[in-house]
Amino acid sequence: xxxxxxxxxxxxxxxxxxxxxxxxxxxxxxxxxxxxxxxxxxxxxxxxxxxxxxxxxxxxxxxxxxxxxxxxxxxxxxxxxxxxxxxxxxxxxxxxxxxxxxxxxxxxxxxxxxxxxxxxxxxxxxxxxxxxxxxxxxxxxxxxxxxxxxxxxxxxxxxxxxxxxxxxxxxxxxxxxxxxxxxxxxxxxxxxxxxxxxxxxxxxxxxxxxxxxxxxxx
Ligand code: E4P
Numbered sequence: 001x002x003x004x005x006x007x008x009x010x011x012x013x014x015x016x017x018x019x020x021x022x023x024x025x026x027x028x029x030x031x032x033x034x035x036x037x038x039x040x041x042x043x044x045x046x047x048x049x050x051x052x053x054x055x056x057x058x059x060x061x062x063x064x065x066x067x068x069x070x071x072x073x074x075x076x077x078x079x080x081x082x083x084x085x086x087x088x089x090x091x092x093x094x095x096x097x098x099x100x101x102x103x104x105x106x107x108x109x110x111x112x113x114x115x116x117x118x119x120x121x122x123x124x125x126x127x128x129x130x131x132x133x134x135x136x137x138x139x140x141x142x143x144x145x146x147x148x149x150x151x152x153x154x155x156x157x158x159x160x161x162x163x164x165x166x167x168x169x170x171x172x173x174x175x176x177x178x179x180x181x182x183x184x185x186x187x188x189x190x191x192x193x194x195x196x197x198x199x200x201x202x203x204x205x206x207x208x209x210x211x212x213x214x215x216x217x218x
Pocket of ligand 1: 026127
């Protein structure tokens, strides 16, 4: 499973790159707003750091407007992927972008049939939002399982990019299901590395090491 970093914060992205855990990046308008920076500047900087796919989200609500934004962002770098919302106008835009050879990530997906439409429109990625479904007492990962089954049934090339990841269990379940990608906040990457038995085991090893007689320096 590929690890994308779900952030527009270049500090987070640099930290994940240093761990070899940044196969790509996803941004969205809310993440960009948190940085307080102009999106063009943020996108240029991420493009200079990350060779893998980088999602840049359009904000127009009609297909023509989405296409204009998409074509502009696509010129920032060949790794730029255009993030388009899963609405009818978005699907129209995705079909055209797919015909133009511009990669797309269809976002705000909350049902398997929405994901089926994204694949039929030629999306490169579809982003099912698992955390936000869990928030309303639905089962986000069950949606991911259904999408993967439907895509396998018909041999769609669209990759399932598990989004709205909130905790290590989302990552575990995405990997067990065979999702192509999980986009993960950097804070969750750090949580993945943590285990209380690792911490207590290391503490004991270091304490015992103090008791080991040290050879004299030669
Ligand atoms: C996906 O690409 C989105 O940026 C993101 O995963 C949304 O996550 P949230 O529901 O935590 O805002």
